Amino acid sequence: MYKVELATKLADRVYEYWIRAPQVAQHARAGQFIILRLHEAGERIPLTISAVRGDTVRVIFMAVGKTTEELATLGAGDSIKDVVGPLGKPSEIENYGTCCVIGGGVGIASTPLIAKELKEAGNHVIGIIGARNADLLILEDEMREVCDELYITTDDGSKGVHGFASDILKKLLDERQIDRVWIIGPAIMMKVTSGVTIPYGVKTYVSLNPIMVDGTGMCGSCRVTVGGETKFACVDGPEFDAHQVDFAELMQRQRIYTGQEKVSLERFAEHRCRCGEGGHHHE
Amino acid sequence: MSDRPADVRIHDFKEVDCGLSPAEAIAEAERCLQCKKPLCVKGCPVCIDIPAFIREIADGNFPAAARALKEQNMLPAICGRVCPQETQCEGVCILGSKETPIRIGALERFVADRERENDPSLPETAKPTGKRVAVVGSGPAGLTAAAELARAGHAVTIFESLHEAGGVLTYGIPAFRLPKDVVKAEIDQVLALGVRLKKNHLAGRSVATDQLLGYDAVFLATGAGLPAFMGILGENLNGVYSANEFLTRVNLMHADAFPEFDTPVLHGARVAVIGGGNVAMDAARVARRLGAKVSLIYRRGEEEMPARKAEVGHAKEEGIEFLTCTNPTRILGEQCVTGIECVKMSLCGIDASGRPSPKPIEGSEFTLDVDMVIQAIGTSPNPLLVSLIPGLERGRKGNVVVDNDGRTSIPHVYAGGDIATGAATVIEAMGSAKKAAAAIDAMLKGE
Ligand SMILES: Cc1cc2nc3c(=O)[nH]c(=O)nc-3n(C[C@H](O)[C@H](O)[C@H](O)COP(=O)(O)OP(=O)(O)OC[C@H]3O[C@@H](n4cnc5c(N)ncnc54)[C@H](O)[C@@H]3O)c2cc1C
Ligand SMILES: Cc1cc2nc3c(=O)[nH]c(=O)nc-3n(C[C@H](O)[C@H](O)[C@H](O)COP(=O)(O)OP(=O)(O)OC[C@H]3O[C@@H](n4cnc5c(N)ncnc54)[C@H](O)[C@@H]3O)c2cc1C
Ligand code: SF4
Ligand code: FES
Numbered sequence: 001m002y003k004v005e006l007a008t009k010l011a012d013r014v015y016e017y018w019i020r021a022p023q024v025a026q027h028a029r030a031g032q033f034i035i036l037r038l039h040e041a042g043e044r045i046p047l048t049i050s051a052v053r054g055d056t057v058r059v060i061f062m063a064v065g066k067t068t069e070e071l072a073t074l075g076a077g078d079s080i081k082d083v084v085g086p087l088g089k090p091s092e093i094e095n096y097g098t099c100c101v102i103g104g105g106v107g108i109a110s111t112p113l114i115a116k117e118l119k120e121a122g123n124h125v126i127g128i129i130g131a132r133n134a135d136l137l138i139l140e141d142e143m144r145e146v147c148d149e150l151y152i153t154t155d156d157g158s159k160g161v162h163g164f165a166s167d168i169l170k171k172l173l174d175e176r177q178i179d180r181v182w183i184i185g186p187a188i189m190m191k192v193t194s195g196v197t198i199p200y201g202v203k204t205y206v207s208l209n210p211i212m213v214d215g216t217g218m219c220g221s222c223r224v225t226v227g228g229e230t231k232f233a234c235v236d237g238p239e240f241d242a243h244q245v246d247f248a249e250l251m252q253r254q255r256i257y258t259g260q261e262k263v264s265l266e267r268f269a270e271h272r273c274r275c276g277e278g279g280h281h282h283e
Numbered sequence: 284m285s286d287r288p289a290d291v292r293i294h295d296f297k298e299v300d301c302g303l304s305p306a307e308a309i310a311e312a313e314r315c316l317q318c319k320k321p322l323c324v325k326g327c328p329v330c331i332d333i334p335a336f337i338r339e340i341a342d343g344n345f346p347a348a349a350r351a352l353k354e355q356n357m358l359p360a361i362c363g364r365v366c367p368q369e370t371q372c373e374g375v376c377i378l379g380s381k382e383t384p385i386r387i388g389a390l391e392r393f394v395a396d397r398e399r400e401n402d403p404s405l406p407e408t409a410k411p412t413g414k415r416v417a418v419v420g421s422g423p424a425g426l427t428a429a430a431e432l433a434r435a436g437h438a439v440t441i442f443e444s445l446h447e448a449g450g451v452l453t454y455g456i457p458a459f460r461l462p463k464d465v466v467k468a469e470i471d472q473v474l475a476l477g478v479r480l481k482k483n484h485l486a487g488r489s490v491a492t493d494q495l496l497g498y499d500a501v502f503l504a505t506g507a508g509l510p511a512f513m514g515i516l517g518e519n520l521n522g523v524y525s526a527n528e529f530l531t532r533v534n535l536m537h538a539d540a541f542p543e544f545d546t547p548v549l550h551g552a553r554v555a556v557i558g559g560g561n562v563a564m565d566a567a568r569v570a571r572r573l574g575a576k577v578s579l580i581y582r583r584g585e586e587e588m589p590a591r592k593a594e595v596g597h598a599k600e601e602g603i604e605f606l607t608c609t610n611p612t613r614i615l616g617e618q619c620v621t622g623i624e625c626v627k628m629s630l631c632g633i634d635a636s637g638r639p640s641p642k643p644i645e646g647s648e649f650t651l652d653v654d655m656v657i658q659a660i661g662t663s664p665n666p667l668l669v670s671l672i673p674g675l676e677r678g679r680k681g682n683v684v685v686d687n688d689g690r691t692s693i694p695h696v697y698a699g700g701d702i703a704t705g706a707a708t709v710i711e712a713m714g715s716a717k718k719a720a721a722a723i724d725a726m727l728k729g730e
Contacts, residue, residue, distance in 0.1 A: 023489040032488075037446055043536065043545035044446075066545055082446040084483040213536070213546075216444050216485055217667055218454075218508040219528035223519060230512060230519065235667055249519055252618045256521045260547035267542050 001079040002036075005056050011136045013063045014106055015072050022055040024085040030113040031091030031207065031239050034059065035215040036071075037082040043067050046212045046234075048184075049086060050109040057085075060109035060138065066264040073272075087215045088238045091205070095122040096179040100172065101147070102128045102165045102193060104185025108139050110207060114182055116146045124148050126178075128168050130185075134159035166193040173200045181205070183242065187251050194242030204242040208233045210253055225249050285389075289600040293571055296458045296539065299597060300364075303386075305345075308393045312340035315385050318377055323387060326375040328714035331355045333372060333387055340390060349398040352391060353406055357430040358423060358469045358713065360399060361452060363392025364461050366710045367591050399468050405475055409436035414727045417442065417498040419486040419668060422450020424700025424712040425504035426473050431720035432502075433476040437727060440498075441478060444485035447535060450506050452709070454535040455527070457565050459572070460594075463534075487668035496672070500695045500723045503683060504716065507701035508665040512658055513557070517614030522549055526558070526566040526659035533569050551575045551655025555623045556603075557611055558659030559588035564595065566657045567603045577603045578651060582610040582628050582641045606651075610643065614656055622650050664702045672696070680705055689719025697723055 006018040024034055028049045034057065035044045045067045051058040063072045074080070091114050099118045103111035108129045119125045127147035131137040132155045144150045151168045152160025161168060165183075172178060173196070181204040183193045190206040197204045210222045210233050217235035224233050227244035231237065285301045286292075292299050303311065315337045323333045332351055339348035352359045368374070368388035376384035398404075414437045418425045421443040429439045447453050452466045474480055484490055486505075495501055510525035512518050529548065532538040538548035552575060556567040559581035567577045579598070581588060585607050588595060599605065608628045615622040627647035634640035664681045676684045676692035682705050683698040685691055691698050697719040700712035 023484055027488060027491060041537070041544045082483050084444060084446070084485060084489065086488055087485065213528060213531055214445060216508070217665060218510070219531050220510045220512065220525040221528045223512075225519060253519065253521060255618075256549070257547040260541060264542050264545060264547070 001081065002083040004074050004076055004078050004080065007075050010060065010138045014060065014136070014138060015063065016050075016058060016060050017071070017074075018053070018056045018058050019080060019083060020056050021083045021085070024049070024083060025052050025055045025057050028052050028057060028086040029090035030093065030117040031110070032086035032088050033215075033238065034083055034085035035087060035212065036080050036084075038067065038070055039081050042070075042081065044082075044213055044215070046087070046209070046215060048110045048207070049113065051113060060106060062106040065261050066268045069265065069268060084215065087234060089236070091117065091182070091239055093117045093121050098124045098126065098176070098178050099180045099182070100126045100128065100169065100178050102130075102169065102181065102183045102185070103139075103143075104130050104165060104183075104189040104193070105132070105136065106138070107185030107189070107207075108137075108143070110184040111182070112139060112142045112146055114184075115143065119146055119148070126172065127151065128153065128165045130154065130165040132156065164193070165189075166196045169193060170196050173197065173202065178202055182207075182239075187247055187254065190242065191247035194245075198243055205239045206242040206245060207238045208240060208245065208250060209238070210250060211256060224253075286597070289597075289602070292459065293601050296572060298462050299459050302396060303389050303393045305343075305397075308340055308390055309343060311386055311390060312337045314378070315341065316377060322375040322377055323372040323385070326372040328371065328710045329355050329717055331391075336394065337385065337387075337390060340394060345394060345397045346401070346404065348394045350404060352394055353404075356713070357406075357427060357473055358709075359391050360395035360465045361423070361461060361469055362710055362713075363388050363390075363395055364465070365456060367708060369592065371710070395469075396465075399465070403468075403472055405472065406434055408434050408476055411438065412436040412727065414438065414499045415440070416500045416502065416723065416727075417486075417495055418502045418504060419495070420450060420504035420506055420700070420702070421448035421470070421480065422504060422506050422700060422712065423452060423709045424506075424702075424716040425450070425502070426470060427713040427716035428502045428504065428699065428720045428723075429478045430473045430476055431717055432723060433473075433478045435720075435724045437499075437724070439478045441480045442484040442486045442490055442495075443480065443482050444489075445535070446482055448480055448482065454531045455562070455565070457530065457534055457569050459568070460565070485667070487671040492668075492671050492673075496693075496696070498695075499727060500697065502689075502716070502719055502723065503669065503691070503696065503698040503702055504700045504712070505665045505668055505702045507662045507706040509663045509681075510658070511661045511663060513611065513660060515611060515613050517616060517620070518658075520614055520616045520620050521618055522551065522616070522620035522655045523614060524549075524655070524657045526556075526562045526657055527662065529566055529657050530562075530569060533573075539569075539573060548573070549655055551653065553651075553653045554578070554655040554657065555580055555611070555651060555653045556657045556659060557581075558661075559583065559590060560659065560661075561590045561594060563659035564590045564598045566659050567598055568601055570655070570657065571601050571603060575655070578606055578653070579603050580606045580609050580611055580623075580625060582608065583639060584608055584630060587638045608641065610641065611656075612648065615650065620654055620656055622652050623656055624648060624650050662706050664705065669702065685719075687718065688722035689715060690722060695726070
């Protein structure tokens with residue numbers, strides 16, 4: 001059993017959880033993730049390791065379906081049945097010069113740890129974080145602390161620059177030398193944003209989020225096509241060279257279980273209504 | 284035969300073979316000639332004293348039979364069910380030349396099941412030696428080495444990356460061949476010897492390699508978990524599975540009971556399974572139980588199938604269609620699978636494996652309308668941990684290179700099971716683990 005030490009609501013449907021898992025915390029590096037299973041009947045779902053403190057790791061997630069909704073009902077002191085990690089290869093951190101770390105929506109969760117390690121390796125780190133609106137923008141203070149420069153964008157202009165992270169990225173690429181770019185967010189955002197760096201020939205990493213089961217290379221559920229080759233995102237990634245990734249296939253494979261996911265969520269919502277239970281831990 | 288009827292069993296995941304009654308077991312045991320030089324023992328990779336345990340059955344002394352079995356094999360209820368006895372002990376039983384060989388596997392299972400339902404006795408353990416051994420992987424190889432080393436008095440910790448122990452026994456072999464409570468009970472017996480099990484620990488990640496190498500001895504039993512794909516067009520369409528994924532979703536995650544259990548699995552109406560081994564049979568029979576019409580596609584003839592004959596028979600009884608001398612060339616569909624294009628094969632000459640080598644027959648292409656494809660064309664050693672250990676010698680296929688006693692290129696690191704041999708069998712994994720455990724014990728006591 002893995003204890004939830006702290007559970008906070010950060011924004012609409014977005015939660016920050018600190019989970020006690022020493023074997024993960026002691027070895028976690030930027031870019032890696034955990035897989036958790038809530039209980040005996042639960043699904044195994046991957047979540048990025050967003051920060052580490054002592055024996056606890058932080059995950060930040062958006063409630064989008066059955067498992068994340070159910071996770072969001074847990075409060076401090078509650079337990080999660082299984083947590084395994086750190087999984088995946090760590091980000092390729094080196095002293096490259098100037099690096100740009102971009103987070104979109106809940107993808108911002110992954111950025112502080114990457115930015116921090118890049119900074120420690122001697123890079124000048126530029127952060128760009130974007131969300132649909134000001135209320136959904138997370139981890140601004142934390143990113144400001146670890147980055148040399150921070151840019152903020154919102155789709156509706158309610159905070160920072162009105163527009164997308166890709167707009168800022170393009171401007172930066174025109175103005176100065178950028179050596180490496182990291183982009184973490186929804187698949188479509190990573191596809192569009194990484195497209196910007198192609199003409200500049202700047203190596204760009206994206207963190208792929210296909211459907212996973214074991215997370216150890218045993219099943220192939222997470223396979224993605226990178227540079228025309230099949231890779232298993234859980235062990236060969238999750239970070240890959242953006243310019244080689246087949247995003248259309250990734251997005252297609254994310255939809256395999258759309259029908260069943262809906263059934264599962266509706267059933268959970270109904271059950272919750274009947275029991276009169278809500279996300280009461282986060283008021 | 285003690286099999287449940289096919290038309291009944293395809294609607295559930297309960298065990299196909301009901302096993303022997305005490306009277307049947309005793310009658311079978313009484314047929315044994317109690318050979319002075321028993322061939323059956325030579326055929327057994329873990330050298331069970333077969334005539335001894337059979338004699339106890341014949342005498343009606345079932346607990347003593349169990350003790351005799353467990354001297355050499357800590358997982359008898361599992362082995363009795365899944366070992367290919369027809370090519371091992373039963374294959375060489377002296378009675379086989381005149382009448383039918385003794386049903387050693389069925390007797391082994393009978394004894395183990397009886398014991399589990401009554402009061403399991405534990406083998407004795409030596410007094411603590413103070414030596415610490417790390418075992419990586421809780422499949423049959425890891426469990427066997429752990430049991431042997433615990434009995435020898437060493438402090439054993441198993442690291443397992445999944446949330447359940449058992450390796451393929453838990454995530455791969457379906458419940459209708461190997462019920463999961465049977466697996467769990469035998470694992471509990473190993474743990475009762477004082478073995479520590481750390482689930483959710485991926486060695487190489489949750490346990491750093493230097494932490495691991497800090498143990499007095501290490502036994503690597505990480506299996507051959509990496510699934511192969513054919514490399515044909517359409518392989519990443521929605522609806523194409525590796526057998527490992529399909530079986531894991533059902534066996535480990537219980538996707539057959541969705542939405543009671545949260546993990547989903549696709550229910551194809553028409554499913555093509557590619558391959559001719561035990562894994563292909565299992566995948567086909569699981570898909571059948573989820574309601575599909577299943578076609579099994581194999582590039583050679585039925586005679587050449589590596590699967591156990593009994594399982595081929597079971598699959599046929601359950602209505603699996605066999606398309607032999609057939610090879611898939613491409614999977615069709617836009618986003619989801621709509622069909623599979625195949626070509627007929629002719630068998631000519633003999634290839635490196637000693638089997639007829641299949642060649643495509645030009646112009647024989649045809650399309651099968653299917654909405655799901657499961658590839659069961661083999662697995663290779665899981666590279667994750669072994670590639671992280673500096674100086675560990677590996678063979679061409681990614682297997683860890685070992686000598687006869689499981690020694691690797693690093694003095695206190697041993698390996699056994701599928702990670703060393705490539706995909707093999709439960710009992711071979713156990714046999715290699717026993718040898719390695721004996722060598723580890725000798726090394727630790729010699730120091
Ligand atoms: C390496 C990795 C890191 C991730 N990190 C984060 C993170 O830090 N924060 C966050 O909010 N989300 C993250 N995700 C996505 C997260 O795993 C999914 O949102 C979650 O699994 C949804 O489960 P559900 O039951 O709530 O929703 P469902 O209704 O089951 O699914 C909603 C969507 O999530 C995806 N999904 C469903 N099951 C899985 C699964 N087993 N594995 C992966 N994706 C699945 C599907 O594509 C689907 O479109 C990450 C995914 C990966 C692969
Ligand atoms: C579907 C199927 C059906 C089969 N049917 C039969 C049959 O009928 N009869 C028969 O004799 N054989 C059968 N086999 C083969 C047999 O199951 C294997 O040969 C045997 O399980 C190998 O045992 P093992 O202990 O070497 O590895 P495995 O059983 O593969 O176990 C390895 C374990 O190590 C864990 N692991 C891997 N890497 C790490 C790591 N870094 N850290 C921690 N843990 C790790 C894995 O999660 C796994 O639990 C079948 C195989 C399959 C897939
Ligand atoms: S070879 Fe056959 S008859 Fe002889 S001891 Fe073994 S099981 Fe009995
Ligand atoms: S999740 Fe199973 S291989 Fe990656």
